[in-house]
Amino acid sequence: xxxxxxxxxxxxxxxxxxxxxxxxxxxxxxxxxxxxxxxxxxxxxxxxxxxxxxxxxxxxxxxxxxxxxxxxxxxxxxxxxxxxxxxxxxxxxxxxxxxxxxxxxxxxxxxxxxxxxxxxxxxxxxxxxxxxxxxxxxxxxxxxxxxxxxxxxxxxxxxxxxxxxxxxxxxxxxxxxxxxx
Numbered sequence: 001x002x003x004x005x006x007x008x009x010x011x012x013x014x015x016x017x018x019x020x021x022x023x024x025x026x027x028x029x030x031x032x033x034x035x036x037x038x039x040x041x042x043x044x045x046x047x048x049x050x051x052x053x054x055x056x057x058x059x060x061x062x063x064x065x066x067x068x069x070x071x072x073x074x075x076x077x078x079x080x081x082x083x084x085x086x087x088x089x090x091x092x093x094x095x096x097x098x099x100x101x102x103x104x105x106x107x108x109x110x111x112x113x114x115x116x117x118x119x120x121x122x123x124x125x126x127x128x129x130x131x132x133x134x135x136x137x138x139x140x141x142x143x144x145x146x147x148x149x150x151x152x153x154x155x156x157x158x159x160x161x162x163x164x165x166x167x168x169x170x171x172x173x174x175x176x177x178x179x180x181x
Contacts, residue, residue: 033060034098034099034101034102035058035060035066035087035096035098035099035100035101035102036058036059036060036066037057037058037059037060038056038057038058038101038102038105039055039056039057039058039105040055040056040102040105040106040108040109041053041054041055041056041109042054042106042109042110042112042113043112043113044072044112044113044115044150044152044166045112045113045115045150046113046114051074051075051169052072052073052074052075052080052166052169052170052171053072053073054070054071054072054109054111054112054152054154055070055071055072055073056068056069056070056071056105056108056109057069057071058087058101058105065086065088066086066087066088066101067084067085067086067087068084068085068087068090068093068105068108069082069083069084069085070082070083070084070085070108070154072112072164072170072171074169074170075169076169080169080170080171081164081170081171081173083156083162085156087101089157089158090108090155090156090157090158091155091157091158091159092104092107092108092155093105093108094158108154108155109154111152111153111154111155111161112152112154115150115151115152116150116151116152116153116163117148117149117150117151118144118145118147118148118149118150118151118165118174119145119146119148121141121144121145121151121163121174121175121177122177124138128177128178128179128180129178130163130175130176130177130178131175131176131178132174132175133172133173133174133175136174136175141174141175144165144174149165149166150165150166151163151164151165151174152164152165152171153177156176159178159179159180160176160177160178160179161176161177161179162175162176163175163176163177
């Protein structure tokens, strides 16, 4: 296990401990039927010609818990990225009242229309640091900062966002950006 991985795992463990009281208060409420089978889409950079579309779809399990699957699909229909999250563990989705998840799902996807820039990746000494993906070094992250590339950082927890950049027709995960929750 690399030092970066150990640091990331320790940080995520600390974040989950901090988020646990909030999750315990909100809890996994039974799914409202209106929140099952929802979908929302957003084009990368808000541009339909970008060739990359973010799609979020909800599904309710037998226990009444709602999951949202986030996919990034290219112009050929190939999935370039996919992740699945319990909605009660994603800040923007957890706040939605039962039956009101559709607007929250659309808000979640604004990370793909209102892109950030890699020049804004926090440094290692920042109050809310950035944790590079396991296959990236600090040199790689510094290169991304100087390249000033468009990136989408979508909320994937209660105090962090997963950041992606375009790589050809696809996307690449570059790391997690922490924020106060």
